[in-house]
Amino acid sequence: MLVPDLREKLRRSGYTLTSQRRAVLEALSKAKGHPSAEDVYLIVKRENPRVALGTVYQALSVLEEVGIIGSKHWAESPTRYDLNVEPHLDIRCISCGEVSEVPGVALGGVEERIRNNTPYRVTRATMVVEGLCPACIDS
């Protein structure tokens, strides 16, 4: 199964397991990249044409809150979702929009240092990386 104790994880945060939420999770694993909400919507729709886009947005936000999926946001581009909830770097091509992972780079305790240098209660510290992918450099 895709996520063990899925129902239990949702219930612990006061949510219920619905077929739509399961379908969104399955679509996310099928997409195997960094799909946007709309990408997920299109995949879910292939099997269940009656799902609403708003439902996909809501399901993604619930799944993220529960900690089953992660999201990243680049300016001028829809939010991308990811089954990989471990801290890791992704880079987005400013020309074609493709997102891929940057392996082997650790942030080295930057978040910890941020916490020690601000009176804010830090809730999120993400690296947003942009560039030109190999294919777009050549063209």
Next chain:
Amino acid sequence: MLVPDLREKLRRSGYTLTSQRRAVLEALSKAKGHPSAEDVYLIVKRENPRVALGTVYQALSVLEEVGIIGSKHWAESPTRYDLNVEPHLDIRCISCGEVSEVPGVALGGVEERIRNNTPYRVTRATMVVEGLCPACIDS
């Protein structure tokens, strides 16, 4: 003067110096924080009620391209602009939206390590930090 050789810097990239672009720059320095395009627009409008919001957007984007100003983007919030073009960390309160600087935290060559671990040509690597500001923690 706010920026020496302003005209020259614009000209070098093929742009001209206009009163609107100068006004946007002045508004940005008056705002003294991390204003959004609309914040800048409202300030500029006080002295020149005929400016259009679109002009402010275009001016900000030109000034950024030329390297006179910087911008940062948090999800679910308009892009913020800044006269400080040196690499530095800013944190945004997820409750009231206020942005302030996190002093004394260096990224320690993370960008260099990213460049060495991706086939992309990196054009931008920013840290996006969110949290609760002291005032919002108490309330």
Next chain:
DNA sequence: CTCGGAAACAGGAATGGTTACTGATCACCA
């Protein structure tokens, strides 16, 4: 198993930041 109330959903309208478009105006070099 089944019933009732709470949660979630479908469909579509609304929102908000940003960009695109068009005819009028301006900046600047010859």
Next chain:
DNA sequence: TGGTGATCAGTAACCATTCCTGTTTCCGAG
């Protein structure tokens, strides 16, 4: 100073996302 390409004002359009409303689904208590 005059011409021309860049820029502007005003406004419409765009797109990702959220909101709204009536209907359906989920699931724990019995």
